[in-house]
Amino acid sequence: MHTASALLLCSKRDQFPMPVEPSASPRRANPFHLFILAPLALALVLAGRRVGEGFDPAPLPTGAAHLGPSAKAEEEHQAVLGASERIGEGVLPGPEDFAYDEEEALLYTGCEDGWIRRLRLGSPEKDAAAVVVEDWVRVGGRPLGVALAPDGGLVVAESSQGLLKVNKDGEVKLLTSGAEGRSFKLTDGVDVASNGVIYFTDASYKYDLMEHHLDIFEGRPYGRLLSFDPSTNQTTVLARDLYFANGVSLSSDQKSIIFCETPLRRCRRYYIEGEKKGKVEGFVENLPGFPDNIRYDGKGRYWIALAAGRSLFWDLLMKYPLLRKLKVNFGLHVRVPSFGNSGLLGVSLRGKPVALLKDADLSLVTVGQQIGKHLYFGSLVESHVLRVDVSKLVKER
Numbered sequence: 334m335h336t337a338s339a340l341l342l343c344s345k346r347d348q349f350p351m352p353v354e355p356s357a358s359p360r361r362a363n364p365f366h367l368f369i370l371a372p373l374a375l376a377l378v379l380a381g382r383r384v385g386e387g388f389d390p391a392p393l394p395t396g397a398a399h400l401g402p403s404a405k406a407e408e409e410h411q412a413v414l415g416a417s418e419r420i421g422e423g424v425l426p427g428p429e430d431f432a433y434d435e436e437e438a439l440l441y442t443g444c445e446d447g448w449i450r451r452l453r454l455g456s457p458e459k460d461a462a463a464v465v466v467e468d469w470v471r472v473g474g475r476p477l478g479v480a481l482a483p484d485g486g487l488v489v490a491e492s493s494q495g496l497l498k499v500n501k502d503g504e505v506k507l508l509t510s511g512a513e514g515r516s517f518k519l520t521d522g523v524d525v526a527s528n529g530v531i532y533f534t535d536a537s538y539k540y541d542l543m544e545h546h547l548d549i550f551e552g553r554p555y556g557r558l559l560s561f562d563p564s565t566n567q568t569t570v571l572a573r574d575l576y577f578a579n580g581v582s583l584s585s586d587q588k589s590i591i592f593c594e595t596p597l598r599r600c601r602r603y604y605i606e607g608e609k610k611g612k613v614e615g616f617v618e619n620l621p622g623f624p625d626n627i628r629y630d631g632k633g634r635y636w637i638a639l640a641a642g643r644s645l646f647w648d649l650l651m652k653y654p655l656l657r658k659l660k661v662n663f664g665l666h667v668r669v670p671s672f673g674n675s676g677l678l679g680v681s682l683r684g685k686p687v688a689l690l691k692d693a694d695l696s697l698v699t700v701g702q703q704i705g706k707h708l709y710f711g712s713l714v715e716s717h718v719l720r721v722d723v724s725k726l727v728k729e730r
């Protein structure tokens with residue numbers, strides 16, 4: 334009740350600032366003020382007392398944090414759960430990202446218990462129930478992004494340590510843990526170019542994984558897009574001041590990188606060669622949810638995971654820093670579901686949304702990897718992988 338009132342009040346106040354005029358009957362207390370403003374004022378006072386050290390929410394940049402319509406895909410499937418089967422139920426805690434070794438038919442994923450596990454797919458047609466899950470290497474911490482290197486090793490973005498390399502024999506070494514005098518706090522997305530150069534993100538140099546919601550609620554750009562060149566051991570910052578820099582994918586022609594900024598509901602392109610080298614350009618914006626990892630399917634389509642669908646709750650929260658402050662400092666609890674309507678958005682090589690596969694009951698989908706006709710959904714929180722026969726849902730392009 335208070336929450337709803339606060340939401341409404343804040344939105345009205347910010348949208349229509351009222352000039353202060355002397356009231357005709359100043360003594361008369363308006364019950365509206367008593368019942369609604371008083372609890373809000375109290376909430377603010379209490380919130381002020383509980384302000385977390387250094388938590389300072391800011392408005393998102395105008396133009397990026399608009400409330401306009403979301404980009405619409407040509408095809409939308411609202412109930413993808415019904416068309417899915419589960420793999421590795423109970424033995425894949427939080428499979429956040431995927432890397433697929435086509436030669437060996439192995440799908441690698443990082444789990445929340447610090448293990449890199451791999452799914453032995455055998456023939457792509459194999460029954461989901463017949464897929465074998467193996468514990469491969471425990472890197473510790475919380476491995477997020479994973480990507481195969483040309484030498485067959487696996488590069489892992491482990492949220493707290495930084496960028497790791499696991500060679501074919503399972504030996505783990507740290508590649509890099511910081512740049513320009515700042516340690517990574519939330520190493521997140523990664524991809525490897527065919528020449529071996531690694532592209533990755535540090536979502537935040539201020540907040541770690543346990544506090545990632547604070548980064549998103551603060552609405553300030555602590556994220557960076559970086560590269561690591563194994564031939565020189567050089568770590569380079571390519572783009573800075575990013576809003577929760579998340580998923581990364583080489584473009585199909587390897588001339589640019591697409592990277593996603595979660596709270597701004599957009600992905601942009603960074604050019605690594607050619608005339609526009611070093612420039613950042615828009616790729617897709619107004620996403621119908623909050624983007625996480627992005628993976629190229631090898632045949633003209635990127636799958637962008639939408640960890641949470643867009644909603645009125647998120648629109649208001651992201652628009653008004655005051656609400657984010659209340660939410661964090663006062664534990665503003667809201668009954669409306671803040672997650673759900675998660676899924677995968679397929680976009681063309683030029684960033685045009687072509688297919689949205691979502692479900693009201695899906696939340697925190699963090700990656701989508703297409704292998705043959707199947708699309709594999711990974712998640713930050715579920716303890717299985719979902720598999721969908723995408724050829725039955727989306728027309729071939």
Ligand SMILES: *[C@@H]1O[C@H](CO)[C@@H](O)[C@H](O)[C@H]1NC(C)=O
Nearest residue numbers: 506507508563564565566567
């Ligand atoms: C890069 O670092 C590794 C240790 O991780 C070292 O063996 C290698 O010689 C270094 N390469 C260069 C070019 O400095």
